[in-house]
Amino acid sequence: MQNLSGKVAFVTGGSRGIGAAIAKRLAAEGAQVAITYANAAQKADEVVTGIEANGGRAIALQADNQDEAAISAAIDEAARVFGRLDILVNNAGVFDVAPIADLSLDRFDRTMDINVRGVFVAVKAALFHMSDDGRIITVGSNLAKHVPWPGFSLYSMSKSALIGLTRALARDLGARSITANIIHPGPTNTDMNPADGQMSDAQRGLMAIPRYSQPDDTAGLVAWLAGPEARVVTGAEFTVDSGVNA
Numbered sequence: 001m002q003n004l005s006g007k008v009a010f011v012t013g014g015s016r017g018i019g020a021a022i023a024k025r026l027a028a029e030g031a032q033v034a035i036t037y038a039n040a041a042q043k044a045d046e047v048v049t050g051i052e053a054n055g056g057r058a059i060a061l062q063a064d065n066q067d068e069a070a071i072s073a074a075i076d077e078a079a080r081v082f083g084r085l086d087i088l089v090n091n092a093g094v095f096d097v098a099p100i101a102d103l104s105l106d107r108f109d110r111t112m113d114i115n116v117r118g119v120f121v122a123v124k125a126a127l128f129h130m131s132d133d134g135r136i137i138t139v140g141s142n143l144a145k146h147v148p149w150p151g152f153s154l155y156s157m158s159k160s161a162l163i164g165l166t167r168a169l170a171r172d173l174g175a176r177s178i179t180a181n182i183i184h185p186g187p188t189n190t191d192m193n194p195a196d197g198q199m200s201d202a203q204r205g206l207m208a209i210p211r212y213s214q215p216d217d218t219a220g221l222v223a224w225l226a227g228p229e230a231r232v233v234t235g236a237e238f239t240v241d242s243g244v245n246a
Contacts, residue, residue, distance in 0.1 A: 002028075002029050002030030003029050003030065003223070003226075003227035003228060003229075004026060004029040004030045004031040004087075004223070004226060004227060005029075005030035005031075006030070007030065007031045007032070007086040007087060007226070008031060008032045008033075008034070008078070008079075008082040008083070008084050008085050008086050008087070009023075009026045009031040009032070009033045009034070009086065009087035009088075009089060009226065010033075010034045010035075010036075010074075010075055010078050010085060010087065010088050010089065010122075010126065011023045011026070011033060011034070011035045011036070011089040011091055012035075012036045012063070012065055012071070012089065012090055012091050012092035012118070012122060013035075013036060013037070013038075013065065013091040013092030013093065014033075014035025014036060014037070014044070014047060014060075014089075014091065015035060015036075015037035015040040015041075015043040015044035015047060015060070016040060016043050016047075016190070016191060017188075017190035017191060017192065017215055018091060018139060018185060018188060018190065018215045018218050018219070019035065019089075019091040019092070019139075020035075020043070020047045020215070021214075021215030021216050021218065021219040022089055022091060022215075022218070022219045022222050022223075023035045023047055023051065023058065024047065024050060024051060024219070025216065025219035025220060025222065025223045026087065026089075026219075026222070026223060026226060027051040027054070027056035027057075027058060028054065028056070029223050029226075029227065031056075031086075031087065031226070032056070032057045032058065032082045033051060033056070033057070033058040033059075034058070034059050034060075034061060034074070034077075034078035034081070034082070035047060035048070035058065035059075035060050035061070036060075036061050036062070036063040036065075036071070036074050036092065037060060037061075037062060037063075038062070038063070038064040038065070038092070041060070041062065044060035045060060047060065048060050057082075059078065059081060061074040061077060061078065062074075064114075065092040065093070065113075065114045065115075065118030065119075065122075066110065066113045066114050066117075066118060068117075068118075068121050071118060071121050071122050071125060072121065072124075072125040075088075075122065075125040075126050075129065076125070076129075079129040084129065084131060085126055085129040085130050085131070085134070086130065086131055086133075086134050086135065087134065087135045087137070087226045088122060088123065088126040088130070088134075088135070088136045088137070089137045089138075089139070089222060089226075090118075090119045090122055090123070090136070090137070090138040090139060090162075091139045092114065092118060093114060093115045093139070093158075093159075094110065094111055094114045094115060095155055095192060096110070096111050096154055096155060097151045097152060097154075097155060098151055098154070099150060099151055100153045100154070103153070103154055107154065108154060111154050111155065111158050112158055112161075115155075115158035115159065115161075115162070116158050116161045116162065116165075119138060119162060119165065120165065123136060123165075123169065127173075127178075130178065132176045132177050132178065133176075133177045133178065133231070134173075134176070134177075134178040134179075135178070135179050135225060135226045135230075136166075136169060136173070136178065136179065136180040136181075137180075137181055137182075137183065137222050137225050137226065138162050138165075138166055138180075138181070138182045138183070139182075139183055139185065139218070140159045140162045140163065140182045140183065140184045140185075140237075141155070141156070141159040141184055141185065141186075142184045142185065142186040142239055142240075142241040142244055142245050143155060143156045143159060144156055144159035144160040144162070144163060144184060145160075145184060145237075145239070145245050146244070146245045148206055148244075159184075162182055163182060163237060166180050166181060166182040166235065166237075167180075167235045169235075170234040170235030171235070174234065177231070179225070179230065179231070179232075179233060179234035180234055180235060181225050181230075181233060181234060181235070181236045181237070181238065182236075182237050182238070183218055183221055183222065183225075183237075183238045183239075183240060184237060184238065184239040184240065184241065184245075185213060185217075185218045185240050185241065186203075186207075186213060186239070186240065186241020186242060186244045186245070187200070187203040187204075187207070187212050187213065187241065187242070187244070188212065188213040188214065188215060188217075188218065189212045189213065189214055189215070190215060195212035200212065203244075206244045207241070207242040207243050207244050208242060208243025208244075208246050209242040209243055210242070211242055212242070213240055213241065213242060217240055218240050221238055221240060225238075
């Protein structure tokens with residue numbers, strides 16, 4: 001069953017990892033999908049080619065989440081190409097980890113611009129095109145709720161800000177039946193944090209189920225939140241982390 005037939009989804013940071021899995025899953029559910037990428041044009045093209053090979057329709061647009069004009073232009077272009085916009089997935093982000101004493105204001109600005117300001121900009125731009133009964137789904141982090149080790153002050157702060165934004169959006173947009181929810185992935189087997197990486201055993205030691213998540217685990221939840229069964233789910237947080245935060 002394709003629960004998203006006729007829908008159009010826009011996924012930031014959709015060229016690899018969790019973002020690519022989300023784009024492919026939404027396409028498999030019947031949505032037409034636009035993804036953004038900052039630098040990985042080849043990987044973005046591979047995602048589009050894979051979707052098209054399975055009978056879907058997708059486009060890739062270059063837009064750094066730090067660039068307000070580029071984000072807005074990409075959303076406008078996706079709405080122009082596909083004729084509408086129903087689903088926004090805020091996935092793009094950066095992971096900057098260091099003791100707070102070593103963090104410069106430039107690093108602060110970059111993280112907050114990409115992880116928080118970019119989300120705010122994307123939501124504003126998307127709402128201009130989004131139909132009633134739309135969906136806004138943001139990818140946060142389990143580190144917004146629980147910080148097991150030093151060095152995460154900047155990253156955790158940026159992801160915590162998205163919780164407040166999500167709850168407020170649920171109130172702002174409820175009259176239009178637009179939902180806003182946030183998903184907090186934990187250790188996920190991607191290029192950034194491979195399941196056989198240097199810190200993977202330490203991360204498994206924090207889990208109730210000692211198993212890394214796969215990108216598809218988060219993508220499946222995104223697809224459900226984007227679909228008709230989640231029409232009254234809004235302002236909610238979902239943690240996908242094998243019980244790290246349990």
